[in-house]
Amino acid sequence: MSPRIGADLASILSAAVELADSQGLDEVTMASLAAKLNIRSPSLYNHIAGLPALRNRLAIHGLEEICAGMERACAGQRGKEAIRSVARAYVAFAREHPGLHEATIRAPDPREPELRQAGERVVELVLRLLDDCGLTGAAALHAVRGVRSLIHGFASLEQKGGFALALPLEDSFDLLIDAFLAGIGVYELKL
Amino acid sequence: MSPRIGADLASILSAAVELADSQGLDEVTMASLAAKLNIRSPSLYNHIAGLPALRNRLAIHGLEEICAGMERACAGQRGKEAIRSVARAYVAFAREHPGLHEATIRAPDPREPELRQAGERVVELVLRLLDDCGLTGAAALHAVRGVRSLIHGFASLEQKGGFALALPLEDSFDLLIDAFLAGIGVYELKL
DNA sequence: AAATAAAACTAATCACATTAGTTTTTTATT
DNA sequence: AATAAAAAACTAATGTGATTAGTTTTATTT
Numbered sequence: 001m002s003p004r005i006g007a008d009l010a011s012i013l014s015a016a017v018e019l020a021d022s023q024g025l026d027e028v029t030m031a032s033l034a035a036k037l038n039i040r041s042p043s044l045y046n047h048i049a050g051l052p053a054l055r056n057r058l059a060i061h062g063l064e065e066i067c068a069g070m071e072r073a074c075a076g077q078r079g080k081e082a083i084r085s086v087a088r089a090y091v092a093f094a095r096e097h098p099g100l101h102e103a104t105i106r107a108p109d110p111r112e113p114e115l116r117q118a119g120e121r122v123v124e125l126v127l128r129l130l131d132d133c134g135l136t137g138a139a140a141l142h143a144v145r146g147v148r149s150l151i152h153g154f155a156s157l158e159q160k161g162g163f164a165l166a167l168p169l170e171d172s173f174d175l176l177i178d179a180f181l182a183g184i185g186v187y188e189l190k191l
Numbered sequence: 192m193s194p195r196i197g198a199d200l201a202s203i204l205s206a207a208v209e210l211a212d213s214q215g216l217d218e219v220t221m222a223s224l225a226a227k228l229n230i231r232s233p234s235l236y237n238h239i240a241g242l243p244a245l246r247n248r249l250a251i252h253g254l255e256e257i258c259a260g261m262e263r264a265c266a267g268q269r270g271k272e273a274i275r276s277v278a279r280a281y282v283a284f285a286r287e288h289p290g291l292h293e294a295t296i297r298a299p300d301p302r303e304p305e306l307r308q309a310g311e312r313v314v315e316l317v318l319r320l321l322d323d324c325g326l327t328g329a330a331a332l333h334a335v336r337g338v339r340s341l342i343h344g345f346a347s348l349e350q351k352g353g354f355a356l357a358l359p360l361e362d363s364f365d366l367l368i369d370a371f372l373a374g375i376g377v378y379e380l381k382l
Numbered sequence: 383a384a385a386t387a388a389a390a391c392t393a394a395t396c397a398c399a400t401t402a403g404t405t406t407t408t409t410a411t412t
Numbered sequence: 413a414a415t416a417a418a419a420a421a422c423t424a425a426t427g428t429g430a431t432t433a434g435t436t437t438t439a440t441t442t
Contacts, residue, residue, distance in 0.1 A: 003418040004407050031398055041399075043421050051399065110352035119353070141358050145345070146367040148353070153344020154336070161301035162310070162339070167332050175378055176337040183373030187366055194387040195438050222429055233431075234390050242430070 007037050009047050009057075016058055020099025025106065028054070028099070052108040056115060059107035062093075062100040063118035069093050070125055079132045080181045086126065087151050087177050094155035101155065123148075139187040146187075150180055198228050200238050200248075207249055211290025216297065219245070219290070243299040247306060250298035253291040254309035260284050261316055270323045271372045277317065278342050278368050285346035292346065314339075330378040337378075341371055 015036045019028045030051055034041040048054050066089075073089035074082040094101040107115055126147050130140045154173055157163055163172070206227045210219045221242055225232040239245050257280075264280035265273040285292040298306055314335050321331045321338075345364055348354055354363070 002420085003409055004420045006407095006420045029398060030400085039420090040422065042401080042423085045400075046420055105347070105351065107351075110355075116355065119355075138358060141356055142363045142366045143370075145348075145354055145358075145363040146370060149344035149348060149367055150340055151344070152348060152353075153340035153342070156296070156347065157336075157340060157343060160296065160298075162343075163336055164301075164307065164310075165332055167329060167336075172333045172336040175333045175381060176340055178377045178381065179334075179337060179374035180370055181374065182377050183370035183375075186369045186373050190366060190369065193389085194440055195389045197389045220429060221431085230389090231391065232429080233392085233433095236431075237389055 006043070007039060007047060012037065012044065012047055012054075013057055013061060016054060017061070017097070017100055020058060020103060021097050022099070025055075025058075025099050025102040028058075030054075055103060055106070055108050056112055058100060058103035060115050060118045062097065062104035063115070063122060065097065065100065066090060066093050066104065067118070067121050067125060070122065074125075074129065079129070080184075082129045082132065083126070083147065083181065084174075084177050086129065087147065088173070090151040091155045091158070091173060094159055098159055101159065105152070105156065133184060135184070135187055137191075139191045142191070143184065143187045146180065150176060197234070198230060198238060203228065203235065203238055203245075204248055204252060207245060208252070208288070208291055211249065211294060212288050213290070216246075216249075216290050216293040219249075221245075246294060246297070246299050247303055249291060249294035251306050251309045253288065253295035254306070254313060256288065256291065257281060257284050257295065258309070258312050258316060261313065265316075265320065270320070271375075273320045273323065274317070274338065274372065275365075275368050277320065278338065279364075281342040282346045282349070282364060285350055289350055292350065296343070296347065324375060326375070326378055330382045333382070334375065334378045337371065341367060 012033065016028050016033055019032060019036060023032075030041040030044055033054070034044055037044075048057065069089045069092070070086040073085040077085055110116070123144055126144045127140055130136075130143050130147075135143050154176060158169060163169060203224065207219050207224055210223060210227060214223075221232040221235055224245070225235055228235075239248065260280045260283070261277040264276040268276055301307070317335045317338055318331055321327075321334050326334050345367060349360060354360060
């Protein structure tokens with residue numbers, strides 16, 4: 001197949017993920033990544049177009065992992081229970097993969113097709129669960145935005161150290177989800 | 192007073208805000224900022240320690256503006272109405288000052304004292320409003336985390352172009368706040 | 383008029399991204 | 413077995429940006 005074997009995109013991506021999760025997304029540079037792979041940075045360009053392209057790949061990879069984790073988490077569940085599960089899966093992902101999570105947030109261009117698709121898959125998953133809760137159409141679409149805002153906001157703030165007080169994070173998150181789900185009826189009423 | 196008049200911290204900050212809001216936070220560099228002020232980048236170090244310090248200042252400034260906007264928005268209001276108002280004020284700020292808002296999220300060190308204080312002032316404001324809703328103690332603290340997650344999550348996603356669908360953003364946000372407020376009772380019940 | 387302090391400047395260094403052009407190595411072909 | 417082709421690695425070079433060191437300029441104060 002290959003006239004010469006070297007780093008391939010998978011190994012590059014995996015090294016980038018490790019770097020991102022251990023050092024933070026900003027420390028993932030063409031230089032640091034090349035060093036981790038024991039090659040020189042120009043060699044990376046044989047595999048990926050540049051740093052923005054790498055970050056885009058990281059973001060896609062992150063969204064795929066998020067989607068997979070959510071699917072796993074809500075398997076066999078329905079309705080509010082399922083929503084609670086996918087929400088927890090999201091923050092769990094952000095904790096396990098802080099750098100990769102950051103990458104999903106700070107993608108270079110949110111309109112990039114493959115990235116968008118990965119995001120849409122998450123939306124579709126949540127949409128399916130909301131359907132079980134009796135939400136369809138525009139109401140459901142608004143509700144997905146709500147769910148995404150909740151989980152993304154909480155995970156981001158937690159990650160950035162925004163929650164300073166000595167108060168169990170787990171409880172804060174569960175209560176937030178509970179409050180939202182308790183009030184989810186407004187999506188039917190007000191539309 | 193001053194042996195020689197040049198750029199002062201206020202003018203530097205204001206130039207940085209303009210740059211951030213018009214070009215994005217990443218385009219605020221010591222180089223671009225100096226160019227905007229018609230000086231050379233090393234001269235900036237007479238006024239600020241470096242790029243991280245500048246970003247920290249921007250973040251503090253942003254939080255102060257957010258707090259001021261919230262105070263203004265909820266003046267004379269109480270309870271849920273007031274919470275709705277401060278939430279709207281937050282997203283309004285993020286729309287008017289996308290770069291400054293980004294700065295508040297991506298501060299170099301969330302533990303920096305002055306930054307923390309600015310953040311705490313926002314927390315205290317919301318805490319005061321929640322008190323009107325009958326929430327105190329740990330319940331109120333959890334609820335503030337909830338409110339912050341909501342507004343920060345929504346504003347971030349909106350700013351990053353995360354809401355692709357053609358669905359009015361205003362409605363999505365109002366519904367989200369409504370749902371949360373409708374379910375806010377769980378903070379009393381479950382604690 | 384001289385001293386001082388603050389601000390600006392130039393010059394230099396270092397890190398990183400990226401491009402161009404060359405060499406190496408493996409596979410496939412003759 | 414020798415060689416042609418492909419893919420990957422390399423070196424060298426450029427450009428941008430942050431930052432430091434050391435120098436010059438200029439307004440204020442003595």
